[in-house]
Amino acid sequence: MGACGSVMQDEALKEQARIHRQIEKSLEKKKSALLEQSVLLIGPGESGKSTVLKQIRAMCGGYTKHELEEKKLLILRNLWTFSDMLLEYVIKNYLDMNEADKKKYKVMIEELKFCVMSGGHMADELAETVKVFWLCAPIQEAYEKRSTYHLTDSAGYFFENIDRIKMPDFQPTNQDIVRIRVPTTGVVTADVILKNIKLSVIDCGGQRQERRKWYHYFDDVHAVLFVAAISEYDQKLVEDETVNRMDEALNLYHIVFNGKYFTKAACILFLNKIDLFREKVKSVSIKKFHPGFEGTNTAEDGAKYFRRKFRDGMHPDFKKRLYCHETCAISDQVQIIINTVIDTVVQENLKDTGMI
Ligand SMILES: Nc1nc2c(ncn2[C@@H]2O[C@H](COP(=O)(O)OP(=O)(O)OP(=O)(O)O)[C@@H](O)[C@H]2O)c(=O)[nH]1
Numbered sequence: 001m002g003a004c005g006s007v008m009q010d011e012a013l014k015e016q017a018r019i020h021r022q023i024e025k026s027l028e029k030k031k032s033a034l035l036e037q038s039v040l041l042i043g044p045g046e047s048g049k050s051t052v053l054k055q056i057r058a059m060c061g062g063y064t065k066h067e068l069e070e071k072k073l074l075i076l077r078n079l080w081t082f083s084d085m086l087l088e089y090v091i092k093n094y095l096d097m098n099e100a101d102k103k104k105y106k107v108m109i110e111e112l113k114f115c116v117m118s119g120g121h122m123a124d125e126l127a128e129t130v131k132v133f134w135l136c137a138p139i140q141e142a143y144e145k146r147s148t149y150h151l152t153d154s155a156g157y158f159f160e161n162i163d164r165i166k167m168p169d170f171q172p173t174n175q176d177i178v179r180i181r182v183p184t185t186g187v188v189t190a191d192v193i194l195k196n197i198k199l200s201v202i203d204c205g206g207q208r209q210e211r212r213k214w215y216h217y218f219d220d221v222h223a224v225l226f227v228a229a230i231s232e233y234d235q236k237l238v239e240d241e242t243v244n245r246m247d248e249a250l251n252l253y254h255i256v257f258n259g260k261y262f263t264k265a266a267c268i269l270f271l272n273k274i275d276l277f278r279e280k281v282k283s284v285s286i287k288k289f290h291p292g293f294e295g296t297n298t299a300e301d302g303a304k305y306f307r308r309k310f311r312d313g314m315h316p317d318f319k320k321r322l323y324c325h326e327t328c329a330i331s332d333q334v335q336i337i338i339n340t341v342i343d344t345v346v347q348e349n350l351k352d353t354g355m356i
């Protein structure tokens with residue numbers, strides 16, 4: 001081959017290398033674009049959506065000092081509102097509490113409110129009164145009945161941790177934070193980096209009046225995580241005392257997933273509060289609230305039944321695409337499941353783009 005031929009070959013090789021570099025570059029670009037993933041959290045009120053988001057935050061390094069101060073105040077606020085609800089139940093239902101105690105505890109509730117309003121901490125004396133209040137028989141009886149007036153299950157946790165919470169240098173742990181109950185109004189978006197992925201988590205309020213806002217996010221999310229509380233099979237909705245919470249979760253789920261939405265997004269179902277479910281089946285009949293249930297009243301049979309209820313009537317293609325997990329969102333163990341879910345979401349979306 002002459003000099004001219006070899007120059008041409010050099011040129012061709014250079015051109016080939018240039019094209020290769022360009023392809024590599026565009027693939028890199030595509031990959032990094034794919035690593036931006038959005039996850040929509042939906043489901044009925046109080047099912048545990050914000051708790052899942054808190055666990056994702058914990059996996060990404062936790063909270064700033066300022067945020068921790070806010071959490072401290074929310075814990076005090078929870079103690080104030082839970083005390084108020086408990087005492088109100090005692091009074092309304094004529095449980096056995098003498099007038100002097102009622103008066104004393106009303107003052108205690110005012111003092112808790114003042115603590116919240118002034119951003120302060122609980123004095124020792126106040127903390128002692130709260131402890132006595134919590135342990136007295138009528139309050140314990142009211143706590144037993146908590147699901148009838150929508151007192152959250154986490155209430156007991158904060159009363160039991162008063163000695164720690166009252167300390168001036170109290171720093172909320174992740175376990176404290178996941179127990180806080182604040183109903184979400186509107187939509188809260190958190191942008192985090194997890195497993196090298198830019199994750200945008202969209203946490204929606206779950207009560208009926210909040211759901212109108214969900215639809216704005218239906219078109220362009222990579223994944224949708226539906227959270228249903230499996231333990232609430234015997235409870236009524238806060239917003240409609242005639243509707244069973246599990247029936248509401250099932251209806252909502254079928255409406256959301258059997259329609260025209262989420263044809264491409266990864267779909268995940270969390271049957272959450274499995275810890276409370278395991279406890280509840282020991283004393284509360286599933287059949288009484290869900291007459292179609294024919295198994296034995298165990299967590300195993302119950303979970304199998306509700307899993308099937310979520311799948312029944314769904315399109316076969318959807319059933320194949322659905323990932324279902326039984327979860328306890330207040331346990332750090334759920335972080336392992338969240339990791340798996342994120343891997344699934346990324347894989348599903350890479351599949352869709354033909355990259356794997
Ligand atoms: N025991 C137990 N409690 C849980 C679990 N998941 C959430 N909780 C508690 O349930 C309460 C409600 O949880 P949230 O995460 O606020 O519920 P949500 O779905 O965001 O509710 P909305 O914002 O009203 O739609 C909180 O007090 C949590 O601590 C769980 O798996 N087990």
Ligand SMILES: [Mg+2]
Pocket residue numbers: 049050051182183184203204205206
């Ligand atoms: Mg919420």
